[in-house]
Amino acid sequence: MKTDILIVGSGCSGLYAALHLPADKQVTIITKADLESSDSFLAQGGICMLRDEKDFENYFQDTMKAGHYENNRESVEIMIRESQRVIADLISYGVDFEREADGSLAFTREGAHSEKRILFHEDITGKEITSKLLERAKERPNIQLLEYTTMIDLIEERNTCYGAVLRMKDGSLQTIEAGVTFLACGGIGGLYRHSTNFRHLTGDALAIAIRHNIQLENINYIQIHPTTFYTENEEERSFLISESVRGEGALLLDKNMERFVDELQPRDVVTKAILAQMEKDGTDHVWEDLRPIPKEELLSHFPNIVAYCREHGYDPETECIPVVPAQHYFMGGIKVNSDSATSMKQLYAIGETACNGVHGRNRLASNSLLESLVFAGRATTDVILRYNSIQRNPELFKKVRFEKYADAEEYGRLSNELVMKAIDQAEWIMEEEAKVSSEGRME
Numbered sequence: 268m269k270t271d272i273l274i275v276g277s278g279c280s281g282l283y284a285a286l287h288l289p290a291d292k293q294v295t296i297i298t299k300a301d302l303e304s305s306d307s308f309l310a311q312g313g314i315c316m317l318r319d320e321k322d323f324e325n326y327f328q329d330t331m332k333a334g335h336y337e338n339n340r341e342s343v344e345i346m347i348r349e350s351q352r353v354i355a356d357l358i359s360y361g362v363d364f365e366r367e368a369d370g371s372l373a374f375t376r377e378g379a380h381s382e383k384r385i386l387f388h389e390d391i392t393g394k395e396i397t398s399k400l401l402e403r404a405k406e407r408p409n410i411q412l413l414e415y416t417t418m419i420d421l422i423e424e425r426n427t428c429y430g431a432v433l434r435m436k437d438g439s440l441q442t443i444e445a446g447v448t449f450l451a452c453g454g455i456g457g458l459y460r461h462s463t464n465f466r467h468l469t470g471d472a473l474a475i476a477i478r479h480n481i482q483l484e485n486i487n488y489i490q491i492h493p494t495t496f497y498t499e500n501e502e503e504r505s506f507l508i509s510e511s512v513r514g515e516g517a518l519l520l521d522k523n524m525e526r527f528v529d530e531l532q533p534r535d536v537v538t539k540a541i542l543a544q545m546e547k548d549g550t551d552h553v554w555e556d557l558r559p560i561p562k563e564e565l566l567s568h569f570p571n572i573v574a575y576c577r578e579h580g581y582d583p584e585t586e587c588i589p590v591v592p593a594q595h596y597f598m599g600g601i602k603v604n605s606d607s608a609t610s611m612k613q614l615y616a617i618g619e620t621a622c623n624g625v626h627g628r629n630r631l632a633s634n635s636l637l638e639s640l641v642f643a644g645r646a647t648t649d650v651i652l653r654y655n656s657i658q659r660n661p662e663l664f665k666k667v668r669f670e671k672y673a674d675a676e677e678y679g680r681l682s683n684e685l686v687m688k689a690i691d692q693a694e695w696i697m698e699e700e701a702k703v704s705s706e707g708r709m710e
């Protein structure tokens with residue numbers, strides 16, 4: 268196969284990038300599963316937008332504070348500054364955000380936000396955004412969408428990417444030659460037993476990056492979401508109880524039904540408090556009380572959360588629901604610059620797979636859809652500027668040997684192992700460095 272631009276992943280970042288590429292370029296989007304099975308479809312809470320200039324400093328500080336000030340300041344500024352343009356774009360694609368009675372955009376608030384600056388569509392904002400992007404992509408004659416098509420390797424020589432090796436729906440192996448490749452493969456939740464992510468999101472792009480010496484960054488920066496619905500079935504994808512419910516007044520309670528934490532603190536702080544409380548109480552979960560949220564607000568803003576809880580035996584209108592922390596988001600990833608270019612030529616990384624440093628050590632709620640879209644858009648601008656100097660290398664494709672990919676299960680297992688080892692190693696290095704610096708301080 269041959270294409271101008273290969274996009275690996277059909278979540279919001281991959282689709283948005285495809286829609287921003289010129290109509291005279293042939294774009295091929297592949298996805299490991301069906302088109303609706305991406306984390307972008309699962310986003311509940313919403314997407315941030317800079318409401319007006321007065322909020323810039325507060326929004327910037329909230330993002331930095333949540334990220335423990337390890338954020339890349341330039342990336343944060345870019346994301347905030349470009350937010351209004353991205354939202355205008357989404358509205359032009361048909362995305363329907365909640366409105367006030369006067370027709371203006373309605374905003375909500377989530378944990379660690381000092382202001383209401385989050386746009387939403389009920390509690391299915393991600394589905395609303397991504398399904399509209401998908402509809403628009405399907406209308407474009409230059410965009411081809413291939414389901415159940417998995418990237419298993421990149422084809423590169425001397426640090427320049429020329430395409431990829433794919434496992435097709437029928438299990439056969441093929442190569443695809445591409446002028447430019449975008450990695451838009453999402454997060455790593457599939458590597459964890461408890462995660463809110465789709466199970467097929469296993470950090471494949473990271474394993475490939477490790478094999479090809481593509482630079483990674485902060486790969487041990489992994490966010491645990493404080494509140495997912497507790498279930499005894501450990502194989503199930505964890506269902507998220509959005510932070511917005513706490514933003515609207517929900518409380519966290521221990522086994523004696525007493526509050527033990529300020530619910531609006533950043534995710535990592537609330538997660539730590541819950542885990543400590545569970546240990547103290549000897550329980551597998553804590554309780555979340557959604558009853559302080561006015562009934563009308565609860566039913567209109569969070570209909571899917573209410574329905575899910577009811578289906579699973581709890582009515583949030585009349586009783587508390589059991590919640591537990593689970594792996595949720597990946598702040599680290601393939602290192603990119605502010606145009607989403609990786610350390611390999613002709614290779615970009617966007618969305619959760621990439622790390623441009625926006626989130627620092629911990630992501631502020633509702634910043635990831637926005638970050639995915641802003642930096643996907645910037646990648647396409649960079650590609651357009653550079654496309655005339657793109658190199659092709661058709662000879663290289665004749666040398667590809669498929670034997671090493673033949674055992675799909677074993678290849679996948681080794682890839683997962685590679686990523687987990689790299690995460691553990693990064694964590695170990697960070698702990699050792701922390702020990703050295705604290706010993707230094709004691710002297």
Ligand SMILES: Cc1cc2nc3c(=O)[nH]c(=O)nc-3n(C[C@H](O)[C@H](O)[C@H](O)COP(=O)(O)OP(=O)(O)OC[C@H]3O[C@@H](n4cnc5c(N)ncnc54)[C@H](O)[C@@H]3O)c2cc1C
Pocket residue numbers: 275276277278279280281297298299300304305306307308309310311312313314315392393416417418419451452453454463464465467468469471472507595596617618619620632633634635636637639
């Ligand atoms: C339950 C939940 C709720 C969330 N709520 C919010 C929220 O309210 N606000 C917010 O801003 N963020 C939220 N997030 C985070 C946000 O949804 C994601 O960070 C964002 O959607 C990631 O988009 P993406 O395009 O990078 O990846 P995804 O949407 O995850 O898409 C990844 C794509 O890559 C494909 N893929 C992966 N590996 C391969 C491979 N080897 N070959 C081919 N295809 C591959 C997958 O099939 C998929 O199509 C939430 C996340 C979850 C899980």
